[in-house]
Amino acid sequence: MSVSTFVIAGGGLAGARAAESLRAEGFDGRLVLVAGEDAFPYLRPPLSKAYLAGTVDRASIDVHPPAWYADQKIEVLLGQPATGLALDTHRLGLADGRTLHYDKLLLATGASPRRFAGPGAGLAGVHHLRTVTESERLRAELEGGGRRVVVAGAGWIGLEVAAAARGFGNAVTVLARGSIPLGSVFGDQVGAVFAGLLLAGGEEVPADVVVVGIGALPDDGLARTAGLHVDDGIVVDAAFRTIDPDVYAVGDVASVFHPVLGHHLRVEHWANAEYAGTAAGRSMLDQAVSYDAIPYFYTDQFDLGMEYSGYGRLARKADVVFRGDRDGRAFIAFWLADGRVVAGMNVNVPDVNETVQAIIRSELRFDPHLLGNESIALEGILAAAADQGN
Numbered sequence: 001m002s003v004s005t006f007v008i009a010g011g012g013l014a015g016a017r018a019a020e021s022l023r024a025e026g027f028d029g030r031l032v033l034v035a036g037e038d039a040f041p042y043l044r045p046p047l048s049k050a051y052l053a054g055t056v057d058r059a060s061i062d063v064h065p066p067a068w069y070a071d072q073k074i075e076v077l078l079g080q081p082a083t084g085l086a087l088d089t090h091r092l093g094l095a096d097g098r099t100l101h102y103d104k105l106l107l108a109t110g111a112s113p114r115r116f117a118g119p120g121a122g123l124a125g126v127h128h129l130r131t132v133t134e135s136e137r138l139r140a141e142l143e144g145g146g147r148r149v150v151v152a153g154a155g156w157i158g159l160e161v162a163a164a165a166r167g168f169g170n171a172v173t174v175l176a177r178g179s180i181p182l183g184s185v186f187g188d189q190v191g192a193v194f195a196g197l198l199l200a201g202g203e204e205v206p207a208d209v210v211v212v213g214i215g216a217l218p219d220d221g222l223a224r225t226a227g228l229h230v231d232d233g234i235v236v237d238a239a240f241r242t243i244d245p246d247v248y249a250v251g252d253v254a255s256v257f258h259p260v261l262g263h264h265l266r267v268e269h270w271a272n273a274e275y276a277g278t279a280a281g282r283s284m285l286d287q288a289v290s291y292d293a294i295p296y297f298y299t300d301q302f303d304l305g306m307e308y309s310g311y312g313r314l315a316r317k318a319d320v321v322f323r324g325d326r327d328g329r330a331f332i333a334f335w336l337a338d339g340r341v342v343a344g345m346n347v348n349v350p351d352v353n354e355t356v357q358a359i360i361r362s363e364l365r366f367d368p369h370l371l372g373n374e375s376i377a378l379e380g381i382l383a384a385a386a387d388q389g390n
């Protein structure tokens, strides 16, 4: 009797969680994790935060200790990027020239940083940040302090690197396209909160170290060349299925149909890799899956901790309601579109994310004055809106 072989291309968080869920759900066939990097799956968020700052050790960022994979009978091919995919013969090509047969394949190849291509791009001291090696290389440049650091890009990673670089005692300048950092994500009102954490930019800035944080692009080349449907990432349904019945995609690389929104969404955040990865494993076992999680992400910068849940595209045209102390950077912001909360962000207000998500999921109409009224607990506002059947 032949044993089924499931192959996962991409040894990041999504791939690791899918492998874990396959075993947890009873898959006892051959399971191969093809990892392009020479490292077992690890968490990337600390690479611009605690790991960059040198306050946590290398083992703490591993998704599982290396021995776990052998215990689970998961074959991990380290430093072995997949180089080709033949859908008709069910074979995945590897960098060393071998090919691997699969019965089912999951593409979890993630994303790569958008590269700075302008003059000076190749100079020593110009950094991008995606891998643990890049984080270690950057830390080595920052940890002595006293250097002039320029961060190109005021997105999450850029701002976190700026905070870590300041923490080491470097002079930091952040170059942003707009006047307000994260303005394109949150709108100017909320982005201004993050501006208060930064130094002002200049026309021409001398630099010892440059960190480029200008976004990421999905690593969808394998799928594209194989003839799968690729748009902004690999297009899959709410069960992570591509147009080929034996090939799935998940994580940063996947553009997943969202059943609540009614359109595809590619999410480049930790929570998506974590939970969608697990769900994709179940889908590969033909369990019923319809992934409808509300996109979520978090950041830590200086003394600011933030969580955001919601549908960014719907929030773009929404009104913002604040609850709490915006100037003191301890507040919740809600984005209201047509009276419905489509996104919520808690800044230095812990343990409310579940309620914020419940408010979004309820699809009830909320009175902005009530929502902003701190004398009423969030749970109370949710219950009141439900009672009124708004």
Ligand SMILES: Cc1cc2nc3c(=O)[nH]c(=O)nc-3n(C[C@H](O)[C@H](O)[C@H](O)COP(=O)(O)OP(=O)(O)OC[C@H]3O[C@@H](n4cnc5c(N)ncnc54)[C@H](O)[C@@H]3O)c2cc1C
Residues within 6 Å of the ligand: 009, 010, 011, 012, 013, 014, 015, 034, 035, 036, 037, 043, 044, 045, 046, 047, 048, 080, 081, 082, 083, 108, 109, 110, 111, 129, 130, 131, 157, 219, 222, 250, 251, 252, 253, 267, 268, 269, 270, 271, 273, 296, 297, 298, 299, 300
């Ligand atoms: C510095 C940094 C900080 C971040 N901070 C946050 C945060 O604070 N909050 C948050 O929500 N999210 C954060 N993220 C995003 C989060 O880490 C990603 O969403 C998550 O890592 C996605 O997981 P993934 O498994 O889909 O992809 P990845 O983590 O990119 O893993 C994909 C893996 O596949 C490998 N691969 C690529 N091509 C091939 C191939 N052909 N064959 C084999 N392997 C291949 C890659 O080398 C990589 O190891 C951060 C990301 C970075 C880089």
